[in-house]
Amino acid sequence: MKTQKNILLVINPIAGGTDKRPIIKAFKEQVAAQNKESHVYETTGKNDKEAIQELVSSKQPDRILISGGDGTIREVADAIKGVSVTIGLLPSGSANGLATNFDIPEDLDRQLAIALGEEYIDMDLLDINGYTCLHIADLGVNAQLVENYEKSEIRGKLGYLIQAFPTLLNKDFPFKVSIDCDGKIYQEEGILIGIANANKFGTGATINPTGKMDDGIFEVLVFKNFSVKGILETFYDDAHLDPDFVKVIPCKAVKITAEKPIAFQIDGEFMGKKETIHAKMTSDKLRIAIPKSFNH
Template identity: 40%
Template sequence: MPFPKKVLLVVNPIAGDVDKTELIENIESKAKSQGFDLAVYRTDGENDRQAIEQSLQDFQPDRVLVAGGDGTINQIADILQGKPVTMGLLPLGSANGLATNLGISGDWQESVEVALGEHISCLDGMMINGHLGLHLSDLGLNARLVKNYEEGEVRGKWGYAKEVIRTLSEHDLFRVRITTDTETVETDATIVILANATMYGTGVVINPEGNLCDGKFEVIVATRFDIIELAKLIAGATELDPEVVRTFCTTHAEIECLEQQALFQIDGEFMGPVDRVKAHILPNMLSVAVPAVTEGVK
């Protein structure tokens, strides 16, 4: 793909709690030296979708750079799906799940080079209960961890480790019926994962067979709290006890909570308790700039 001629930079000013001035100035300098037109939009939480859609219509960029966390990236991906525009990621959030899966550095200077570069990959999405999901969503154990971390007072790795211990002590089983393209299964579960990608933003590989642009996603269910198998799952092991961890590859899935609601999160955003989740794949919904080594990334 040729170098972009028109670039829209969407910046979330509060993402990552860092000043974005240097980043914006760097991209403005590149626009002057490399000869592309640049427009900058700063989100403010007030009618951002309408304003960005208007910018796309008026400016007609061929590349949209997104400086923010997974929430901002999901919002822009939802706007861009199906449009002939490539998205470039400048990950500035706390987890940066999609960027991690694409091998995009958390160093903004490196990510700018990738976001403006010529290496492009397709990206599937998942429509989950009416919301766009790009990498990993789940019911149960990890969703409780997301909730606990959001409510906790300590940030960073220490805060996360603290909430892992707390979450494991609070775990419980819930009964689900899982329907995929090929089968229906009823089972107890401690976690049910809808996985388009391979890993969480922390770098933990949860779905070694995941592929971001194969037109399918995986449903992974741990049927009981087995600390050894959960540790193997978290470590990215491929040889798991089928009596504890099961994986289904599919294009559609429905998870029904049969006896009680389960906590649910989409790409790191806590969505609250649910009694049913419906998901389907959105194949090749978007093109995204990637590092050369991950072009055509799994």
Template identity: 35%
Template sequence: MIRIHFIVNPIAGHGNAPLTKEELQPYFITNVHDLTVKISEYKAHATQLAQESIAEQADIIVACGGDGTINEVAACLIGTNVALGILPMGSGNGLASNLKIPKNRRKALTIIRERHEECMDVGTINGRYFFSNTGVGFDASLIKNYESSEKRTILGYISACVTTFRDIKKNQPLSITVNGEQPMINPFIILISNSNEMGYKLSLTPKASLQDGKLDVLVIKKINRLKMLWLGFLIIIRKVHWLKESTSFQTTKLQLTRNHESFFDTQIDGEHHELATNILDIAILEKSLCVLTAK
């Protein structure tokens, strides 16, 4: 028997897509697939449930939710023989989109049933894992505002953008050094990507790959509000490199140092985190996670 455990975030996306074993069973073969459904009830609970499923000798653990749920589950599977399945139920679904896993439930479950595995790279930031991207600056503030909003939709995302734009001048001065080079004062954004998509089909690093053994880094220095609007348009058409204040490069490791402060506001796979340190060490682990994808 192939043991498949589904870990479900019931409030992912609009929170109206419940999942039960009875709903899933018709997509699988009764005498071949043994299904278990577990419900995540609070932040980091999916991690605990995934660890329990590993101890229960699951062959596949399926993260049913958005990028945050995927992060909690996938972090447990690195270095194991357990494959990650993804059932996109979030609002952005950046990693699933990059892996060409559709939101259509039947098609996504077919990918899980057919069990075609590929290995993908994984990013690390101060011992934590990220699978899509991590960053500081505007996107970290944006995610912080988005999480405080009750609207988990593209409109909620736009509203968080407006709030973040408005609050930029209120933020404390920020000085960051990248790999020991000349410090930048109040950089607009420093994004480190493993994936070519952030969610909602938006991308700041359209050439990033999950399997090239590299991190794609985008640095945008301090820009005025007019340039911010121009950047928003360039993101939509995937031409961020047209902004002269932007710099892009690839690397296998990176260090960010925040001068004069002992904490970093960051986003990790679309979740806000405040890290109690002034140094971020970021690196890539090549092909360290097995994930189920379309053939």
């Protein structure tokens, strides 16, 4: 890999509701200490994709660091499709699902060391209903939780916990779906239908223990019921989920059809209620800097 000389930081100033000035300061100091040139772009919510593309074209960075949540990462991923560049993660969103899956530490200095390091993965990208998906999308109880969380004023894991109880009492669950996976049809009923490129939710719960993010396939997960034992098992990194609790269907392309509109989310962003979901593995890859200890 060529020596990094020009490094861009894309930062979402409102992600997670925290002050981003310490991140910008540490980034500039680290880059200057390595005799490299730094550039910072703060997202505004308007024409960010085009602005990032213009910066990448004009500055031609050797690496792009991203500070924000999964939505910011997705925006950069869409902006740099077709560009050969490694990205590094400085997670600062409310729920940092992708960073959780890569075991990115909370310490900023360690994050910078990983983000500027030489270990990386060429991660698969999914297309779901025309949107890029980085790690996990789903229909059902978790997506409903995401919607309820977005409407609440309490952020972080406490906000998710508070919303969990009314969500679990929702009369929409369980629900019936037809799953067409690579031409094979399944008729299923469950409380959550996941489309997983990764292993974990941003909360750290392991829902897809055998999934790999660079193997060219994703897994459709049918969570069949509210099982306290099954839910508790998801909090272990070496989880082995009971097949009576979750059914796993490996796919390259899938069409999921529900009997009625059900809450749907992609990478922690509520996308409304949907009856039909189309998902497929794309030919695009996203090169991401990872810890040396990450097992892939």
